[in-house]
Amino acid sequence: MTRLLAALALVLTLAACGSPPPPPAVPAAAPTPVTTGPPTTTGTPATTGDPAPERLRIPAIGVDSSFVDLGLDPDGALAAPESTDVVGWFAAGPAPGADGPALVAGHVDSRAGPGVFFRLGELAAGDRIEVLRTDGSTAAFTVTSRTDTPKATFPTEQVYGPTPGPELRLVTCGGSFDRAVGHYRDNVVVEAVAADAAEWTVG
Template sequence: MLIRRPAVVVCAAGLLVIAGGTAGLLLTRHSTAAMRPPPLGVAALPAPTGPVVAPPPQVLEKPAPAVARPVLLTIPLIGVRTKLITLGLTAGGELQVPSTTTVAGWYTGSPRPGAIGPAIIVGHIDSLTGPGVFFRLSELQPGDRVYVRRADGTTVEFRVTAVQTYLKDQFPTATVYGPAPYPELRLITCGGAFDYATGHYLSNVVVYTTEVS
């Protein structure tokens, strides 16, 4: 049952959105600092400094195989079927978020689904008007399947390997956004306890998946 929340901004996957009543986005306002992409070649990640967990740039030793951009995400078990918009970074180095709770977005700074490395897709958990596209994301379990259709008509299938919930001030940036040796996909939204005093969720839900060969 959907619990009505006060008219405040909530979050969905590591980013902040305050637009048109949208409330259920990625990361919310936090006292901790934002994780901004370190310069290429820098191994150590900076300490958090702001409201957003922004992914560090991925450096691949070999060029990733060319694959078409993702256009549609389907997760049959939880009733998700959404077109995918493209997301980049804001001028402040923060990860953009969808302007609506009804669609998910692929971060263009990450690999395309099916290429080597972790592709990143984020979406809202809810809003003032009801559930968002990733409202049931935390229900997924290892072995469940996720499908991404690409612009060339091909579909890549992923298998869930883990579902983790992290407090936002303990978000494992290197684990979520860091290099991976195989084609993988990360789905991110908000979750955990809801703080009525601040109007924010206290955690992020991250679903880890790997391509099914």
């Protein structure tokens, strides 16, 4: 399990990143293939009938984005969102609002300018995140932490380990851009837990 989580972590640290604003020296970063097989996450998978996410709203940083499902590419790596303007959800893992860490990835930027998660690093403990779901409900979350971490020391267990209830993991790139390899050197990881059950609304 640890090996598979590490493989997923490696893929995600590369897949959700764009190239810096113009003029870029290299094209946007591409997903990196892995050979350890499909990634595995803990928690309740979306296939159990949990409503899928439709929209992500983070008022503190002005995010109001639709979701796309993220799966695996032909090389077995997690595919990044094709657009830098929307967030992606790893649909084989827990759905936002189900028990376990739901993974949401987005680009920080591209050659065209800022991406959907350009301001992700500005989030602070207590900020609110809302996920509108296909059943008409809104799953509310509260940010508990933000981590800026070198990709070489990505906190795999912290991000993908089991959780006692519904949680979110928002991931994008950060730090300086390494033009030699075409990737940012760091990741920004935001963790959030389900807000009080009374804040869950339907309709």
